Amino acid sequence: MFERITHDPNVLGGRATIRGLRISVSHVVNLVANGMTVAEIVQELPDLDADDIRQALAYAAALAQDELRSLGA
Secondary structure, three states: OOOOEEEOOOOHHHOEEEOOOOOEHHHHHHHHHOOOOHHHHHHHOOOOOHHHHHHHHHHHHHHHOOOOOOOOO
């Protein structure tokens, strides 16, 4: 399902990365969260393509799907 998402203990300490590159899923998600468009991200990180970014977002959504967190009081 997430064929572009890899985990390798020798790359970024085993964090989820895109296709084994030293670009973490969390970095890509953070760029989107801070307002960058897919085109801007691909321009900034030319090793990525639009499908990589979509899959990073889908992966993050799948991880968060069943999480319940207190937002603080």
